[in-house]
Amino acid sequence: MDSIDRDLINRYQGDFPICARPYLQLAEEVGCSEEEVIQRISAMLEDGTLTRFGPLYDVEVFGGQFTLAAIEVPEDRFDEVTEIVNSFSEVAHNYARNHQLNMWFVIACEVANQTDEVVQRIEQATGLKVYPFPKEKEFYINLRFDV
Known part of the structure; x- marks a missing residue:
């Protein structure tokens, strides 16, 4: 780079x-x-330096919903489950955490009541329980990573 x-x-x-x-x-x-x-x-x-390139819309302004979600993924399945979760168009980003719930991701749905259906589809595809944490309050922190 x-x-x-x-x-x-x-x-x-x-x-x-x-x-x-x-x-x-x-x-x-x-x-x-x-x-x-x-x-x-x-x-x-x-090459994976960027995982996404495009605008970020506030889906809630248009009647949608953002939901933070987590899964406890066995280490030997982490790459497999990452690929499955990332294949869902509603998943905005995905990251590993050093925690029992070791995979966290954001679900962005165009319609608020779609979130439960997306959670169920991810559970069916992975065979793992998804724990959704819907946003209750928004905090704007203007996060940047200067490189």
């Missing part, structure tokens, strides 16, 4: 241009071509 990749990642976390040609504007700002910006982002998605 070079300084241009780091700059693109940092801008993606809060300074991404909102305009007709955002990749062109970024290219001009970081000193490369529009095509190179697109290629770099694609490469970072492909």
Whole structure:
């Protein structure tokens, strides 16, 4: 990863241009071509540096729901269950924790009452109990990871 990749990642976390040609504007700002910006982002998605690239919508404004969920996954199945959980389009992100409930992920549903159905589908697909923790109150912390 070079300084241009780091700059693109940092801008993606809060300074991404909102305009007709955002990749062109970024290219001009970081000193490369529009095509190179697109290629770099694609490469970072492909190699796993980025797991997602796109806007984050507040689904609740549109009548949906965010729910934090956790599963106790046997260590020998962790990679398998990660792949299954991540295959659900409603799963926003997934991470390991050093805890009995060692896999945590966010479910984002377009309609609030879909969450229970998604939890049931994940349980059926994994054979494991999913513990949902619906959001009760939102705290805005503006989390960034400068690279």
